[in-house]
Amino acid sequence: MGSDRVRAAVIQMVSSDIVPDNLRDAGAWVDAAAGDGAELVVLPENFAFLGRHERAALEVGEPDGAGPIQDFLATTAQRLGITLVGGSLPMQGDEPDRVRSACLVYGPDGRRIARYDKRHLFDVSLPGGEGYRESATFAPGDEIVVADTPAGRLGVSICYDLRFPEHYRALVDAGAEILLAPSAFTATTGAAHWAVLVRARAVENLCFMLAADQGGLHANDRRTHGESLIIDPWGERLAACPVGGGPGMAVADLDRSQQVALRQRLPALGHRRG
Ligand SMILES: O=C(O)CNC(=O)[C@H](CS)NC(=O)CCC(=O)C(=O)O
Numbered sequence: 001m002g003s004d005r006v007r008a009a010v011i012q013m014v015s016s017d018i019v020p021d022n023l024r025d026a027g028a029w030v031d032a033a034a035g036d037g038a039e040l041v042v043l044p045e046n047f048a049f050l051g052r053h054e055r056a057a058l059e060v061g062e063p064d065g066a067g068p069i070q071d072f073l074a075t076t077a078q079r080l081g082i083t084l085v086g087g088s089l090p091m092q093g094d095e096p097d098r099v100r101s102a103c104l105v106y107g108p109d110g111r112r113i114a115r116y117d118k119r120h121l122f123d124v125s126l127p128g129g130e131g132y133r134e135s136a137t138f139a140p141g142d143e144i145v146v147a148d149t150p151a152g153r154l155g156v157s158i159c160y161d162l163r164f165p166e167h168y169r170a171l172v173d174a175g176a177e178i179l180l181a182p183s184a185f186t187a188t189t190g191a192a193h194w195a196v197l198v199r200a201r202a203v204e205n206l207c208f209m210l211a212a213d214q215g216g217l218h219a220n221d222r223r224t225h226g227e228s229l230i231i232d233p234w235g236e237r238l239a240a241c242p243v244g245g246g247p248g249m250a251v252a253d254l255d256r257s258q259q260v261a262l263r264q265r266l267p268a269l270g271h272r273r274g
Contacts, residue, residue, distance in 0.1 A: 006040055006151045006178075007040070008151070009038035010210050010241070011247075014224070030076055041083070042087065046088055049069075050218055054136060079110075083149040086106070093139050098137060101158060103118070119144075155207070161181070168204075168207075178207060178254065203234070225243065
């Protein structure tokens with residue numbers, strides 16, 4: 001581990017169902033973030049493909065280790081010499097008619113460090129008739145995943161996982177220092193819950209939180225919340241993108257010695273009673 005400071009970026013997107021367009025946009029933002037000195041960059045959930053209907057993800061699901069979306073992530077990480085988090089993409093699993101929603105972490109040499117498959121699936125009916133059945137297309141993952149990177153030990157989650165604090169407790173028990181929450185939060189639930197959930201996970205786990213969100217009106221007529229956030233272990237907002245404000249990025253320096261000092265002064269993680 002080099003310095004005590006890690007410069008991190010979260011990218012906000014309004015992804016469509018046209019993979020090459022999304023990869024071009026994602027690439028431009030990751031270039032901009034690296035140009036601003038970011039060594040750790042997080043793309044949102046569904047950054048490469050946000051389908052018009054849920055089943056569409058089956059058509060772009062990639063086998064493990066091969067495909068245009070994975071090629072993009074590997075070559076971009078290597079070209080820029082950064083740790084790159086591909087928020088989520090559809091990946092083939094062990095079922096013929098469901099894929100997984102996977103978050104992939106690549107190191108500065110372009111090699112994949114980790115794969116996390118989303119564990120909690122968004123099967124929810126919202127007030128006003130908006131309904132989601134993610135499990136119709138996606139099979140849940142089973143494993144808690146941390147990734148050792150030059151930026152520190154990352155704990156991986158995706159979107160709806162934010163509502164399950166025990167997921168993050170398991171990540172912290174596995175030594176996570178920086179928590180990732182690439183998301184595509186709905187405009188409705190985001191307005192009510194997004195920032196409070198992201199800050200709560202940061203504060204209760206004394207971790208940095210990198211929450212890259214989709215934010216805008218998509219081709220499927222859904223609105224996502226935006227407000228991509230970088231939060232420190234004290235719950236402070238280090239950087240943010242606007243609510244619903246379209247594509248953008250937020251960049252901040254994470255001070256890891258601040259986290260170590262805070263965990264000593266406020267040793268709540270050692271005061272747990274099971
Ligand atoms: O809307 C789309 O098409 C893309 N969204 C997604 O892919 C995923 C699964 S449906 N969204 C969430 O998990 C939202 C969670 C959430 O919003 C909450 O927990 O409140």
